Amino acid sequence: MNRSPATKDRIKVHRPSQHSAVSTAPVHPRLSRPGRRPKKPIIPTLLRFIDGFLPLPSYGTFDAEMHRRGRLLVASCFGFFVIALFFGIQMSQVDQYPLTSVLIMFSGCGLSIANLILFRWTGSTTAPGALLCIEALAIQSFQAFHDMGLNDPVLLWMLVIPWLAAFLVSPFSGFIFGGLVALIAGAFFALDLSGYVFPNFTEQAYSLFYFLELSTLGLFLGFLGWLYEGQTLKNLREAHHKLAIAHTDLQKSNRRTEQILESITDGFFSLDHDGCFTDLNPQAEFFLEEPRSALLGRDAREYFSGDVGQEIRGRLRSAAKERIPVDFETFYEPLNRWFKVHVYPFAEGLSVYFNDITERKNYERGLIEAKEEAEQLAQLKSTLLANMSHEIRTPLTSIIGFAGILAQEATGNHQEFASLIGQNGQRLMDTLNSVLDLAQLERGALQYNPIYVDVADETAQIVQLLKPLADDRSLYLRTECVTEDVMAAVDKSLLNRVLNNLIGNAIKFTNEGGIVVTVSGCETRVSVAVSDTGIGISKEFMPHLFDEFRQESTGLARAYEGSGLGLAISRRLVQTMGGHIEVESEKNVGATFTVHFPRTVAAQPSEDD
Ligand code: ADP
Numbered sequence: 001m002n003r004s005p006a007t008k009d010r011i012k013v014h015r016p017s018q019h020s021a022v023s024t025a026p027v028h029p030r031l032s033r034p035g036r037r038p039k040k041p042i043i044p045t046l047l048r049f050i051d052g053f054l055p056l057p058s059y060g061t062f063d064a065e066m067h068r069r070g071r072l073l074v075a076s077c078f079g080f081f082v083i084a085l086f087f088g089i090q091m092s093q094v095d096q097y098p099l100t101s102v103l104i105m106f107s108g109c110g111l112s113i114a115n116l117i118l119f120r121w122t123g124s125t126t127a128p129g130a131l132l133c134i135e136a137l138a139i140q141s142f143q144a145f146h147d148m149g150l151n152d153p154v155l156l157w158m159l160v161i162p163w164l165a166a167f168l169v170s171p172f173s174g175f176i177f178g179g180l181v182a183l184i185a186g187a188f189f190a191l192d193l194s195g196y197v198f199p200n201f202t203e204q205a206y207s208l209f210y211f212l213e214l215s216t217l218g219l220f221l222g223f224l225g226w227l228y229e230g231q232t233l234k235n236l237r238e239a240h241h242k243l244a245i246a247h248t249d250l251q252k253s254n255r256r257t258e259q260i261l262e263s264i265t266d267g268f269f270s271l272d273h274d275g276c277f278t279d280l281n282p283q284a285e286f287f288l289e290e291p292r293s294a295l296l297g298r299d300a301r302e303y304f305s306g307d308v309g310q311e312i313r314g315r316l317r318s319a320a321k322e323r324i325p326v327d328f329e330t331f332y333e334p335l336n337r338w339f340k341v342h343v344y345p346f347a348e349g350l351s352v353y354f355n356d357i358t359e360r361k362n363y364e365r366g367l368i369e370a371k372e373e374a375e376q377l378a379q380l381k382s383t384l385l386a387n388m389s390h391e392i393r394t395p396l397t398s399i400i401g402f403a404g405i406l407a408q409e410a411t412g413n414h415q416e417f418a419s420l421i422g423q424n425g426q427r428l429m430d431t432l433n434s435v436l437d438l439a440q441l442e443r444g445a446l447q448y449n450p451i452y453v454d455v456a457d458e459t460a461q462i463v464q465l466l467k468p469l470a471d472d473r474s475l476y477l478r479t480e481c482v483t484e485d486v487m488a489a490v491d492k493s494l495l496n497r498v499l500n501n502l503i504g505n506a507i508k509f510t511n512e513g514g515i516v517v518t519v520s521g522c523e524t525r526v527s528v529a530v531s532d533t534g535i536g537i538s539k540e541f542m543p544h545l546f547d548e549f550r551q552e553s554t555g556l557a558r559a560y561e562g563s564g565l566g567l568a569i570s571r572r573l574v575q576t577m578g579g580h581i582e583v584e585s586e587k588n589v590g591a592t593f594t595v596h597f598p599r600t601v602a603a604q605p606s607e608d609d
Pocket residue numbers: 501505506509532534535536537545550551552553561562563564565566567568591
């Protein structure tokens with residue numbers, strides 16, 4: 001039998017290793033001894049010959065089990081062919097056999113070949129196996145009918161049929177063919193009993209024995225085949241079942257991973273060690289503007305090519321080379337968007353997560369622009385204030401001065417008008433000074449020169465200056481010093497402005513009674529408390545007391561002059577000196593503002609207040 005090279009390859013694929021080891025081991029010409037031919041083992045050679053008739057591996061699941069059965073089928077077909085040929089020749093030489101018997105035997109040969117062809121065509125042993133069993137059964141039955149040949153040795157073939165069927169067709173078909181053998185034997189026995197004369201009958205009286213022998217042996221062999229093949233198939237089914245479960249678990253796990261990747265809002269893609277896309281989620285498809293199918297297997301360096309992808313390429317390369325996670329923000333020109341990218345190396349390459357941060361970037365840019373604008377405005381404000389200081393204060397000083405001279409020289413109504421001009425001019429000057437002070441504080445341009453002073457003396461001097469104001473409103477104003485040592489490190493000018501403001505407010509907001517200014521000291525600080533019997537401060541207004549431009553009475557109900565800046569400035573000045581202000585007040589009873597100064601020079605402004 002000639003075998004093509006293709007057939008050789010096929011055998012290598014399916015043959016168990018022990019055979020291939022024997023058959024394919026090369027013998028080096030120089031190593032082989034002259035005159036000694038390499039030994040050719042018979043069984044492997046025979047198996048190679050049989051394998052030449054097996055179907056191609058491309059036929060479905062042609063596994064090791066199928067291979068075993070395939071060999072059995074091929075061997076059976078050949079066995080059947082040889083027996084049919086042998087008996088066909090023998091019958092043709094004996095006169096007592098009619099031509100039909102001879103022809104049937106020869107057609108058995110043809111059918112064996114047909115089975116082999118069918119096997120190669122279908123790639124399964126089921127159909128050719130069933131046909132082979134039927135053919136064998138039919139031919140042997142015909143033979144038996146001719147000579148009531150239950151004693152003919154060839155009929156032993158019949159016993160092989162159930163066993164063959166169990167292997168080649170299905171485990172249970174062994175029983176069916178075993179039953180058929182029993183049926184045929186039973187039919188002959190019945191014919192024999194009924195007195196039927198078989199054409200070439202030789203011996204009588206043994207028909208019962210042959211019937212029993214054939215039928216029980218046939219069923220027994222069918223049973224053996226079922227037992228063996230049934231168990232093999234059961235094992236196979238169990239293995240298949242386990243495999244199916246593992247496959248389902250794997251599919252579920254894959255699906256879960258896919259769902260996780262789909263559910264995250266970040267874009268995700270992974271690259272293998274060659275830099276080709278191995279996976280990506282829908283968000284990545286959306287941002288990369290290419291379908292998954294077009295990206296998978298494609299080289300990422302080619303996708304992020306040119307100058308626009310230079311940064312991304314570089315980052316991916318360094319993450320892959322150094323095997324460390326890389327985070328970066330990049331502007332991707334083709335999409336006109338900013339992305340935050342995280343690159344993580346893993347065993348099979350790189351995983352890359354990225355999200356669109358264009359809005360955040362725009363917001364940040366807006367903030368920077370706003371900051372720059374605010375800085376420009378602040379610069380403008382400083383210029384304006386500097387100009388205000390010069391352009392308003394200078395003429396205002398002249399107005400106040402000349403109004404004073406006029407008030408002294410004029411008489412009657414004119415004197416009153418001149419003093420009103422002077423008063424309002426002064427009021428305007430106070431407001432201007434407050435605004436300029438605040439601007440100076442905000443710029444941080446305030447000069448602070450602390451020296452040790454006796455706070456009681458300083459307070460007494462200020463009170464002395466403000467006394468006429470209190471007298472005008474028929475209020476008492478006095479100073480009390482309850483501690484001997486009230487020395488503290490303060491800036492005299494700042495202390496002056498703070499106490500002026502607090503005592504001025506006390507005079508302004510008190511209609512009856514008066515004001516007591518108490519100076520006291522403890523180990524670490526010196527305190528000045530300004531208590532009045534005035535209108536007091538409501539609980540609601542208390543939190544806003546030190547806010548800029550805030551006054552308790554506003555709008556038309558406003559009964560007191562002022563800009564609402566005095567306390568805001570005073571607090572900042574006190575903080576500059578390292579102290580703080582406390583307030584206690586009851587509406588319509590009075591208010592007490594207490595300022596605490598540290599005895600030593602303050603290192604930095606206190607934020608206690
Ligand atoms: P201004 O006195 O110019 O209005 P201030 O900042 O000095 O501004 O004071 C803010 C507000 O606090 C005042 O308008 C007033 O309502 C309240 N206030 C300040 N001192 C007193 C006080 N001694 N008694 C009652 N209310 C006061």
